[in-house]
Amino acid sequence: MKPASAVRIERVSEVGSPAWRAAIAIYREVFPTWEREPESLLARRAKTGEYLLHAALGERGEVEGFLTLHACPREGYALVTFVGVRPDRQGQGIGSALFRQAMETFDLSTGAPWLLVEAEDRAARLYGRLGMWKLDAPYSVPRYGSRDSTPMHLLAYTKGDRPPTVAGEWLRRVIEHVYAHGYCLAPDDPRIAAELAAIPCPVPVLAWPPEEP
Numbered sequence: 760m761k762p763a764s765a766v767r768i769e770r771v772s773e774v775g776s777p778a779w780r781a782a783i784a785i786y787r788e789v790f791p792t793w794e795r796e797p798e799s800l801l802a803r804r805a806k807t808g809e810y811l812l813h814a815a816l817g818e819r820g821e822v823e824g825f826l827t828l829h830a831c832p833r834e835g836y837a838l839v840t841f842v843g844v845r846p847d848r849q850g851q852g853i854g855s856a857l858f859r860q861a862m863e864t865f866d867l868s869t870g871a872p873w874l875l876v877e878a879e880d881r882a883a884r885l886y887g888r889l890g891m892w893k894l895d896a897p898y899s900v901p902r903y904g905s906r907d908s909t910p911m912h913l914l915a916y917t918k919g920d921r922p923p924t925v926a927g928e929w930l931r932r933v934i935e936h937v938y939a940h941g942y943c944l945a946p947d948d949p950r951i952a953a954e955l956a957a958i959p960c961p962v963p964v965l966a967w968p969p970e971e972p
């Protein structure tokens with residue numbers, strides 16, 4: 760595996776630059792349509808600074824992977840919205856390096872005390888190994904272009920020790936913001952009420968993946 764220290768990670772702030780376009784090409788390749796937010800929205804958010812895009816660069820400066828961070832400091836969180844690595848470079852430590860860098864810097868780069876990420880089983884295990892914790896609440900991700908959702912894990916991290924729980928009221932506010940602002944769901948979309956009703960109070964914060972007995 761390529762050592763993480765050999766991966767160069769740089770912020771890409773110019774929408775439409777060659778590095779931006781290379782990252783978008785990976786985005787199109789590795790994420791299915793239902794998971795991809797409209798590129799015009801990505802670009803708008805990057806222009807306002809609400810989205811931070813980081814690229815992992817290979818030896819010749821080519822973009823091999825990227826990570827986007829949605830900064831919502833007023834709501835107290837930053838959400839990793841997409842991490843993607845070129846298929847021929849997957850499994851070589853690039854996604855881990857991008858994610859580690861986000862965990863190290865998110866509080867300073869976004870002003871938010873919590874880092875969140877939504878993930879299916881395999882990616883959740885990766886993020887858990889890197890130090891994210893699982894918020895033990897049912898969670899589903901709205902699918903773009905449909906009224907369906909896909910169950911996922913919601914993982915979280917804040918600098919310091921893992922707290923045993925977080926307040927259910929706090930998580931409800933965060934998820935409502937993710938759904939309404941991040942996914943642009945209408946306020947009366949039934950997925951919002953269903954999700955909020957399922958959040959326990961308080962919400963256990965678990966080490967992830969769970970240790971084998």
Ligand SMILES: CC(C)(COP(=O)(O)OP(=O)(O)OC[C@H]1O[C@@H](n2cnc3c(N)ncnc32)[C@H](O)[C@@H]1OP(=O)(O)O)[C@@H](O)C(=O)NCCC(=O)NCCS
Nearest residue numbers: 789840841842843844849850851852853854855881882885
């Ligand atoms: C998930 C992903 C970003 C990981 O980057 P990577 O550079 O391949 O990962 P690393 O080499 O640092 O670490 C390997 C681990 O990544 C995870 N991983 C690898 N390929 C994966 C894939 N296609 N989907 C999900 N997780 C994957 C696994 O946990 C793997 O460890 P394992 O083989 O022991 O299960 C990358 O595989 C990818 O772009 N996948 C497609 C897009 C995606 O699912 N993104 C995550 C959701 S935002």
